[in-house]
Amino acid sequence: MRTARATAHYVLLCLCSVVILFPVAYALLMSLMDGAAILSGRLWPENWTLVNYEAAFQQAPLGRYLWNSFFVAFMITLGRLIVSSLAAFAFVFLRFPGRDRWFYICIATMLVPWEATVIPNFLTIQALGWTNRYVGLIVPFWAMAFGIFLLRQQFKQIPHELYEEAQLSGIGNFRFFCRVVLPLSKTSLVTLAVYSFLDAWNMYLWPLLVTNDDRVRTVQIGLKQLQTQEIASSWGVVMAAAVIAMLPTLLLLFAGQKQLRKGLMQGAIQ
Amino acid sequence: MAFLELVEVTKSYGGKKSAVENVNAAIESGEFFVLVGPSGCGKSTILRLIAGLEPLTSGYVLIDGQVANDWPPHARRLSMVFQNYALYPHLTVEQNMRIALQAQKIPKEEQVKRCMEAAELLGLTDVLHRKPRELSGGQRQRVALGRAIVAQTPLCLMDEPLSNLDAKLRAKMRSELRRLQRQLGMTVIYVTHDQTEAMTMADRMMILHDGRPQQIGSPLDVYNSPDNTFVASFIGTPPMNLAEAHVLDHSLLLQNERPIRLMRRSLPKAERVIVGLRPEHIEPAELGGESMAVKVSHIEWLGNETLVTFELAKNLYWTARWNGQWRIRLGEVVPLAFDEQALLFFDERGKRIGTPSIKREEVRIRQ
Numbered sequence: 001m002r003t004a005r006a007t008a009h010y011v012l013l014c015l016c017s018v019v020i021l022f023p024v025a026y027a028l029l030m031s032l033m034d035g036a037a038i039l040s041g042r043l044w045p046e047n048w049t050l051v052n053y054e055a056a057f058q059q060a061p062l063g064r065y066l067w068n069s070f071f072v073a074f075m076i077t078l079g080r081l082i083v084s085s086l087a088a089f090a091f092v093f094l095r096f097p098g099r100d101r102w103f104y105i106c107i108a109t110m111l112v113p114w115e116a117t118v119i120p121n122f123l124t125i126q127a128l129g130w131t132n133r134y135v136g137l138i139v140p141f142w143a144m145a146f147g148i149f150l151l152r153q154q155f156k157q158i159p160h161e162l163y164e165e166a167q168l169s170g171i172g173n174f175r176f177f178c179r180v181v182l183p184l185s186k187t188s189l190v191t192l193a194v195y196s197f198l199d200a201w202n203m204y205l206w207p208l209l210v211t212n213d214d215r216v217r218t219v220q221i222g223l224k225q226l227q228t229q230e231i232a233s234s235w236g237v238v239m240a241a242a243v244i245a246m247l248p249t250l251l252l253l254f255a256g257q258k259q260l261r262k263g264l265m266q267g268a269i270q
Numbered sequence: 271m272a273f274l275e276l277v278e279v280t281k282s283y284g285g286k287k288s289a290v291e292n293v294n295a296a297i298e299s300g301e302f303f304v305l306v307g308p309s310g311c312g313k314s315t316i317l318r319l320i321a322g323l324e325p326l327t328s329g330y331v332l333i334d335g336q337v338a339n340d341w342p343p344h345a346r347r348l349s350m351v352f353q354n355y356a357l358y359p360h361l362t363v364e365q366n367m368r369i370a371l372q373a374q375k376i377p378k379e380e381q382v383k384r385c386m387e388a389a390e391l392l393g394l395t396d397v398l399h400r401k402p403r404e405l406s407g408g409q410r411q412r413v414a415l416g417r418a419i420v421a422q423t424p425l426c427l428m429d430e431p432l433s434n435l436d437a438k439l440r441a442k443m444r445s446e447l448r449r450l451q452r453q454l455g456m457t458v459i460y461v462t463h464d465q466t467e468a469m470t471m472a473d474r475m476m477i478l479h480d481g482r483p484q485q486i487g488s489p490l491d492v493y494n495s496p497d498n499t500f501v502a503s504f505i506g507t508p509p510m511n512l513a514e515a516h517v518l519d520h521s522l523l524l525q526n527e528r529p530i531r532l533m534r535r536s537l538p539k540a541e542r543v544i545v546g547l548r549p550e551h552i553e554p555a556e557l558g559g560e561s562m563a564v565k566v567s568h569i570e571w572l573g574n575e576t577l578v579t580f581e582l583a584k585n586l587y588w589t590a591r592w593n594g595q596w597r598i599r600l601g602e603v604v605p606l607a608f609d610e611q612a613l614l615f616f617d618e619r620g621k622r623i624g625t626p627s628i629k630r631e632e633v634r635i636r637q
Contacts, residue, residue, distance in 0.1 A: 161356035164323050169370030169421060170344035179369065183360045 024246070031239035038235050052240035056226070061214050062241055065222035068134075070248070072207075072218055073200035075138045080196045081189060084147030089177050091148070092155040093163050103152070110145045115205070122209055132213045141200065147192050154188035155181060187262055194256040198249055219245045273299040273457055274320070274425060279329035281315055288327070289315050290481045297459065299424070302451055304460045306468035307478035308504070313461045315481075317427050320459065322346055333425075348425040349418035353433060355410050357402040363389075363413050364398040367420050381420075388416040391450070408439050415447075419454065426451075428460045432467065444470055465505050469493070477501050499620035502546050508577060510546045510614075511588040517541055527583040530562070535610040538623045544616040549577070551612035552590035554604065561605035566598055580604070 030038055031052050033045040056062050090096075091103045121140050130136030158181060166176040182189065207218045223245055227238050253260075274297040282288040290312040297303045305313040318324045320331055322343040331338050338346055357366050364385055371381045389395045392412040402410055411431060418426045431447075432440045448471055451458050462468055468475045469489045477484040477492065477500075485497040489505075496502035502510040516523040517538060521531045522545060555561035567587060568579035576596040579589045590606065598604060615623040 159354065159356065161352045161354060162358060164321075164343075165350065165352065165356040165417075166370075167323070167343045168321060168348065168350050169373065169417075171370055171373040175373055180358055180360075 027239045028243055030236055031243050033236060035234060035236055052234075052236035053244070055234070055237045056241040056244065059237060060222055060226050060241070062219070062222060062244065064214065065217060065219040066244070068216055069201055069218040069220070069245075072134060072137045072203075073197050075134070076141045076200040077193050077196040079138065079142035080144050080147050081193060083142045084144060084151050084192065085182065085185075085189070086177075087143075087148045088151035088155050089173075089181060091152050092158075093173070093176075093181075103148075106145050107149055108145075110149070118205065118209065121206075125210055131210050132216055134216055136210045137207055137216065137218070140206070144196075147196070150192055151185065151188055154185045158184055190256060191260050191262070194252055194260050197252060201249060273297055273301075273334065274459075275330075275332040275335075276316070276320070277330040277332065279316065279319060279331065280327050281312075281319055281324065282327050288481055290319070293329070293476075293478075293483050295476055295483075295486060297457065299457055300455050302448065302458045302460065302471060302473045304462060304468040304472035304475040305478060306462055306465060306472075306475055306504075307484075309463055311478040312481035313463075313478050314429055316478075317350075317429055317459065317461050320346075321348060321350055321427055346425075347423045348427055349421040349423045350427040351414045351418055351429065351431045353430040355402075355414040355431075355434075357410060357413055357417075359402055362399050362401055363394060363405070363416075366402070366413055367417050370417070370421060384420040384422070385416075388419040391419065392416050407435050408443070411435060411443065415450070419450075425457045425459070428458060430462055431460075433462070433464070440467075447471070466507065469505065477504060479504075495622075496546075496614070497622050499544055499546065499616050502614065502616070506548065508549050508589045508591070510548050511552075512544055512546050512616075513582070513586055513588070514618075515543055515545050517543055525583040525586050528562075528586075530608065532610050532613075535613065538615045540615075540617060540623065542618055543623065544618065544620065546614040546616060547588075547608060547612060549589045549591035551609040552588065553607050553609065554590075554592060554596070555607035557605045561607050563603050563605050566600060566602050566604060569596075569598055569600065571595060578604075580606075 026043070029043065029045060032048050032050070033042065034047060034049050034051065037046055087106075091099060091106075125131060125136045125140065128136075130139070162180060163176065166180065171179070202220065203218065204220045204224075207221050208224075211217050211221070219241075223238065223241050226241050276293050276295045279290060279293040280288055281290040293316060295303070305316055307313050315324070319326055322338070322341060322345075326339055333341075333346055358369065361369065367385045367388060368381050371384065385398075386395075389398055392415060394409065394412055394416060397405060397409060402413065405413065411434070414431065432443050435443060444467060450456075460467075460471065472489050474486060474488050475492060476486045479500050485492055485501045487495075492501060493505055496505065496510070499512055503512060513524045515530075516526065517540060518529075520533075520537075521529050522537070522543075523529050524545070557563075564580040564582060566578055566580050570577040570579075573595070575594065576592045576598075577589055578592060578596070578598065579587050582588045617623055
């Protein structure tokens with residue numbers, strides 16, 4: 001009876017994973033077929049070929065896009081870690097009037113969908129003259145309520161006596177932050193970093209709005225362009241580019257999966 | 271001049287009742303001063319007020335004769351040993367001891383020297399490169415102590431440092447701690463809820479109850495001459511025997527039931543009193559004469575002594591402590607005699623009648 005039930009579960013899980021993975025797998029297979037094979041609707045390539053990858057790099061400045069995406073995602077991640085951890089430190093360890101109220105206001109901003117703030121943000125960036133520049137792609141994403149929340153929950157687990165001991169022995173706030181708080185919060189920091197990097201890497205709307213220059217455009221926009229450049233899209237090339245764009249995401253996910261799950265769970269249970 | 275003075279120190283957290291009220295004390299350099307009381311009596315709060323981890327509501331903290339109320343914690347030049355040790359879990363023993371010295375920009379050779387000396391003193395040389403979780407409870411305790419020693423601050427605050435250790439180790443660390451303190455000439459303010467720790471370690475102690483100081487004095491003074499019934503029952507194991515009594519001409523009537531004739535002792539003028547008597551002042555006696563027959567209700571044999579609990583009046587149980595091993599059965603009726611001179615009298619509100627044998631500290635304020 002139990003074996004039967006387990007078997008049923010696994011069959012169901014397998015079916016689900018096939019459905020979910022099919023588009024990804026098909027994209028990978030398409031990127032390895034030649035144009036004729038794609039148009040004839042084959043599922044499995046007859047002649048394995050890497051032409052599409054060559055074409056992708058030739059038809060669009062894919063290398064440039066990838067670098068832009070990487071740089072932007074990296075800087076957003078770094079900035080978020082710095083801003084969130086400093087803010088969370090203040091909310092946990094420093095005493096100032098209305099501390100908890102400020103924190104709840106900060107958390108409440110999570111209720112506002114990001115899209116609702118796109119227009120004011122865009123106007124600000126435009127007024128600062130930051131359109132078509134990396135800085136316009138990066139800075140608006142540094143402050144993040146979720147990051148502050150996640151790290152605050154982590155920092156709260158650090159015994160307060162450690163902070164008091166530091167105060168007594170003349171270890172300043174910043175030194176305590178660097179030498180004690182950050183090393184003790186590695187898991188949560190990695191979680192936030194992975195989450196932020198993926199978030200930034202997959203960003204589409206914002207880069208589309210504030211850039212129209214190949215020199216700063218990110219790979220997600222590049223993909224869209226590749227698809228619409230020609231009337232009859234060469235799907236093999238688009239899929240090749242998509243696979244390339246997907247790689248860092250997958251690599252990061254495999255590498256950080258365990259930490260990510262641990263960190264997110266920690267935040268959820270608190 | 272006292273090294274540390276507390277003058278009318280009061281702390282309240284917005285509620286009606288203060289957590290700490292009107293604490294006065296003068297602590298001399300090199301003294302081992304113990305704050306003792308049941309949990310929630312405000313003893314840890316006093317420590318935190320001295321350390322500057324919490325602001326005072328009113329009163330003064332004087333360090334070396336200067337008002338230190340507004341000094342930040344590190345400017346007070348003191349170290350603290352926390353109950354849970356507050357060791358940095360990701361740093362090794364050596365790093366734990368040196369991190370504060372690094373922050374104070376003390377030269378590296380000096381850091382290493384102090385660290386080595388402290389490790390030697392505490393027997394931690396072999397574990398310098400281990401992390402706290404790889405140490406036993408006693409070793410962690412020593413590391414916390416080591417951190418206080420390398421800081422070389424004149425004053426060290428200890429917040430129940432031994433309460434996480436098992437009984438045997440605790441007894442060993444008590445004497446070790448005292449030996450170290452004398453050797454280094456440190457001034458220590460030590461918080462504990464354990465009256466045995468207070469009795470065995472203190473030069474002087476302050477007994478606290480509900481945030482209010484009850485008595486300050488040397489352990490023996492406090493033991494022999496408690497100012498009130500709280501101190502009398504808190505200090506000493508088993509605690510002092512207490513009972514309400516009517517004062518008659520030449521005798522006391524305990525709980526309207528049990529008369530005690532007093533031959534050689536003048537009685538207080540009050541009509542109703544509370545009498546107190548330490549267990550060691552109740553002795554076995556011969557039948558007849560001045561003895562009193564009581565029924566034994568509980569016996570504890572400790573090997574070198576026997577604790578005999580008996581019912582003196584209805585629901586009034588007193589305990590006697592007799593040297594040696596006594597073969598007594600439960601329910602047996604035994605004759606007892608009291609040491610009259612050892613009787614203490616308190617008024618109905620628990621305050622000692624007659625002048626306490628030791629005077630309260632005089633605390634002066636200098637500003």
